[in-house]
Amino acid sequence: MDFTVDTMCGRLVSYLRFCGYDTEYIEQREAGDRAAIADELESAGRTLITRDHTFASMADRAILLTEVTLDEQLRSLSAHGVHLSLPAEPIRCGRCNGELDEVVEAHIEPPEYVPTDLDEELYRCRSCGQYFWRGSHWDSVNNRLDSVLPPEE
Numbered sequence: 001m002d003f004t005v006d007t008m009c010g011r012l013v014s015y016l017r018f019c020g021y022d023t024e025y026i027e028q029r030e031a032g033d034r035a036a037i038a039d040e041l042e043s044a045g046r047t048l049i050t051r052d053h054t055f056a057s058m059a060d061r062a063i064l065l066t067e068v069t070l071d072e073q074l075r076s077l078s079a080h081g082v083h084l085s086l087p088a089e090p091i092r093c094g095r096c097n098g099e100l101d102e103v104v105e106a107h108i109e110p111p112e113y114v115p116t117d118l119d120e121e122l123y124r125c126r127s128c129g130q131y132f133w134r135g136s137h138w139d140s141v142n143n144r145l146d147s148v149l150p151p152e153e
């Protein structure tokens, strides 16, 4: 499943990307032309996630959320059959939706925000160049999913 997330559900975007889903976000400035967006979604085979009843009815495939908080929205997505768990290694950039490559070249000099004593594999986004690793943010996403979602059968 690939997703397009409406403006009112923006906090879900990075969670879906962390879980490995191809996830686009509708920026506020684009949100006006809903009919055109619905058409694009249909041809791209994307599922719309929105809190807007009218918008959901325009899309071929949509998940209509009534929940407001992030935890409730995550729970609702899970109830709609969206499997939410972190993959063994990061797949997608939480910032731009680009795909990540593991950094294997020893000669690459990572930017300053990457800890020099990093004990984890390092990944780099093909699109925006951001570096990622399984650090405290990854753990906090994992913990939140664990605490919010019902245990898997």
Ligand SMILES: [Zn+2]
Binding pocket: 093, 094, 095, 096, 097, 098, 125, 126, 127, 128, 129, 130
């Ligand atoms: Zn990126």
